[in-house]
Amino acid sequence: MIYLTRRADFSASHYYHxxxxxxxxxxxVFGKCANLNGHGHNYTLEVTVKGDxxxxxxxxxxxxxxxxxxEREVIGAMDHRHLNKxxxxxxxxxxxxxxxxxxIWNRLEPRLKIAxxxxxxxxxxxxxFADFYGEA
Amino acid sequence: MIYLTRRADFSASHYYHxxxxxxxxxxxVFGKCANLNGHGHNYTLEVTVKGDxxxxxxxxxxxxxxxxxxEREVIGAMDHRHLNKxxxxxxxxxxxxxxxxxxIWNRLEPRLKIAxxxxxxxxxxxxxFADFYGEA
Amino acid sequence: MIYLTRRADFSASHYYHxxxxxxxxxxxVFGKCANLNGHGHNYTLEVTVKGDxxxxxxxxxxxxxxxxxxEREVIGAMDHRHLNKxxxxxxxxxxxxxxxxxxIWNRLEPRLKIAxxxxxxxxxxxxxFADFYGEA
Amino acid sequence: MIYLTRRADFSASHYYHxxxxxxxxxxxVFGKCANLNGHGHNYTLEVTVKGDxxxxxxxxxxxxxxxxxxEREVIGAMDHRHLNKxxxxxxxxxxxxxxxxxxIWNRLEPRLKIAxxxxxxxxxxxxxFADFYGEA
Amino acid sequence: MIYLTRRADFSASHYYHxxxxxxxxxxxVFGKCANLNGHGHNYTLEVTVKGDxxxxxxxxxxxxxxxxxxEREVIGAMDHRHLNKxxxxxxxxxxxxxxxxxxIWNRLEPRLKIAxxxxxxxxxxxxxFADFYGEA
Amino acid sequence: MIYLTRRADFSASHYYHxxxxxxxxxxxVFGKCANLNGHGHNYTLEVTVKGDxxxxxxxxxxxxxxxxxxEREVIGAMDHRHLNKxxxxxxxxxxxxxxxxxxIWNRLEPRLKIAxxxxxxxxxxxxxFADFYGEA
Numbered sequence: 131m132i133y134l135t136r137r138a139d140f141s142a143s144h145y146y147h148x149x150x151x152x153x154x155x156x157x158x159v160f161g162k163c164a165n166l167n168g169h170g171h172n173y174t175l176e177v178t179v180k181g182d183x184x185x186x187x188x189x190x191x192x193x194x195x196x197x198x199x200x201e202r203e204v205i206g207a208m209d210h211r212h213l214n215k216x217x218x219x220x221x222x223x224x225x226x227x228x229x230x231x232x233x234i235w236n237r238l239e240p241r242l243k244i245a246x247x248x249x250x251x252x253x254x255x256x257x258x259f260a261d262f263y264g265e266a
Numbered sequence: 267m268i269y270l271t272r273r274a275d276f277s278a279s280h281y282y283h284x285x286x287x288x289x290x291x292x293x294x295v296f297g298k299c300a301n302l303n304g305h306g307h308n309y310t311l312e313v314t315v316k317g318d319x320x321x322x323x324x325x326x327x328x329x330x331x332x333x334x335x336x337e338r339e340v341i342g343a344m345d346h347r348h349l350n351k352x353x354x355x356x357x358x359x360x361x362x363x364x365x366x367x368x369x370i371w372n373r374l375e376p377r378l379k380i381a382x383x384x385x386x387x388x389x390x391x392x393x394x395f396a397d398f399y400g401e402a
Numbered sequence: 403m404i405y406l407t408r409r410a411d412f413s414a415s416h417y418y419h420x421x422x423x424x425x426x427x428x429x430x431v432f433g434k435c436a437n438l439n440g441h442g443h444n445y446t447l448e449v450t451v452k453g454d455x456x457x458x459x460x461x462x463x464x465x466x467x468x469x470x471x472x473e474r475e476v477i478g479a480m481d482h483r484h485l486n487k488x489x490x491x492x493x494x495x496x497x498x499x500x501x502x503x504x505x506i507w508n509r510l511e512p513r514l515k516i517a518x519x520x521x522x523x524x525x526x527x528x529x530x531f532a533d534f535y536g537e538a
Numbered sequence: 539m540i541y542l543t544r545r546a547d548f549s550a551s552h553y554y555h556x557x558x559x560x561x562x563x564x565x566x567v568f569g570k571c572a573n574l575n576g577h578g579h580n581y582t583l584e585v586t587v588k589g590d591x592x593x594x595x596x597x598x599x600x601x602x603x604x605x606x607x608x609e610r611e612v613i614g615a616m617d618h619r620h621l622n623k624x625x626x627x628x629x630x631x632x633x634x635x636x637x638x639x640x641x642i643w644n645r646l647e648p649r650l651k652i653a654x655x656x657x658x659x660x661x662x663x664x665x666x667f668a669d670f671y672g673e674a
Numbered sequence: 675m676i677y678l679t680r681r682a683d684f685s686a687s688h689y690y691h692x693x694x695x696x697x698x699x700x701x702x703v704f705g706k707c708a709n710l711n712g713h714g715h716n717y718t719l720e721v722t723v724k725g726d727x728x729x730x731x732x733x734x735x736x737x738x739x740x741x742x743x744x745e746r747e748v749i750g751a752m753d754h755r756h757l758n759k760x761x762x763x764x765x766x767x768x769x770x771x772x773x774x775x776x777x778i779w780n781r782l783e784p785r786l787k788i789a790x791x792x793x794x795x796x797x798x799x800x801x802x803f804a805d806f807y808g809e810a
Numbered sequence: 811m812i813y814l815t816r817r818a819d820f821s822a823s824h825y826y827h828x829x830x831x832x833x834x835x836x837x838x839v840f841g842k843c844a845n846l847n848g849h850g851h852n853y854t855l856e857v858t859v860k861g862d863x864x865x866x867x868x869x870x871x872x873x874x875x876x877x878x879x880x881e882r883e884v885i886g887a888m889d890h891r892h893l894n895k896x897x898x899x900x901x902x903x904x905x906x907x908x909x910x911x912x913x914i915w916n917r918l919e920p921r922l923k924i925a926x927x928x929x930x931x932x933x934x935x936x937x938x939f940a941d942f943y944g945e946a
Binding site for chain 4: 131132133134135136137138178184186187188189190192194226
């Protein structure tokens, strides 16, 4: 059993807003992130898959396939986008780092072949990241 | 003569749009950056000052003063903001990395005391940065 | 279940010395770290908490609270300090990276609300770090 | 129980080639890595050991011993080498990041004293790494 | 006048060998780099151009053009290649970091339009890099 | 003319204190750095030399010689040391990043052969560094 991790970057905008909160609550809970003009980040995504090493290739997963999947489901959909306005899952879900990790897991997990998804890590910045392992 | 450099980070949104261009021109020239929903980055700012070392302190500049100036003129004004909508200089100026370096120079240079401003470097991402030395 | 990690930095001095060892033993076991004049590091602390995502905020933990706790219990107590001389836990405990991770766990774990502490990681340098999960 | 991790770097060449594959299959499966002239990387190795903290030293493992072991078994054997031609394990094994992690585990695990090997991580580049925990 | 820098990475093999030297001289002068099996690196290239900011675009250079040029002249020609065997300039020139910076300058400088090339920086590793400004 | 830069790291303690200042002045001017127990950093040193490329080696300077010089004059003298107490230059000079860059220049410049010293850069941390070019 080997765990293989691939990183990729994307840049996106977002803001934090709960329509059920009063303006004061949004400001208090979300601080500077409540600014509805939005702000943005260079996100780093780490996708970790696990499986056995194929004896004929030395690979646990074909990296080209993994890269294509990450490109189609995440980078192509989120890079240079406004997460609240352009990524459907965030229509009614606040795009925190935690929720971003879950959304990306849900996009990748059903489409992975051979190897299994082990972890999705999303860095919002060097000093803040969230990990999701698909656990309830 | 010593050159001292201080880094600081801020996160902001922006888009690239020239109202004198047709929609097709904006799309062709600015590519994914033309998306009017905006996208964002974790910017890194490096401010370099130069001067002689004060014999009584060993400092070329009081770092607390420099930090206060950078905080007030740049981080406080741009962090968690939309550059096009909330930073006045970008009302009619495209917020490219190049222009951001010039705008920050113009904010810092007249307010620096004792040491002189030598360079403003702005990283939009690890693989792209602009340097401005105040040269015409 | 989501795991959220926050990084913070602090700079401190320390030395390694066991009063039960002879001077020769201290020198042999601890090498350059046995120098009683002390030396120092830029430490990086990573605190990982785990819990469920709150549906109204998208947060597993309020980052402002976590930052305040890390600031009060670790950064405020250890930054620009001499670990052996100024942090009470190291009065009779050698401030290795391993023990630093345990000491920080013991400071944070009883004071965390809602989310649970999962891991404390301490980097003494880029090429050396210790992880503690609270396991006996 | 504490986990301690030590990093080290080495630079090496390799190529990917399965003699049971046709030239076309090698090109299709391995892409640019199939070039028999070889190419290379600055690899980063992270070795994580686990154990109890020794009360007299504050160490889970003597770092000098760990460094000596890593130097002898990995850095000395692989740095500035061609993995396919000069590291015996890769005579009939494709030197992918996955297999490199397993080979390094097998070199280190039987020779570690006191602490136990927990994980071998090998970075081929910043955006690709493999983890091996010794699990079948 | 603004300076804009773009980074890109490539992985390649090389060795150092002067056919006019005796085997002993090659070994003494080039150390581990003299191994004719070759070894490799993840190189990082930084290309800095300088010029005025175009008022209609905010750019000193069209980044897509610069990226295309770097891709064609450097990455496409050197990534996953053996520098001594596959890059013509190194047929009779030792592929040190110094010479690599000069070779890349000579490939880029005549093909840059509008902005002028200011500096080529090549990192062989994080702790070693060469800068060339085109100065005799 | 090529510029070659070599990095190296060292860990050291220091404090800032001017005996001509009152205790209040020391506290006000130097803040947390005035703590006489000392604190420490992982310093990163970058030494840049310049010269012509030797046609027989492809080197501007023999890296082994440069490494030996840096090791003897800087790393061996400052690593795991208390700068105020163990580095003679700082007996009456405050060990700021600025002064450290000058002291290291003065140790290296007279001992460099063939290539000339161009710049000494000292990082006290990722977000603070000083450059000295030997200019009065």
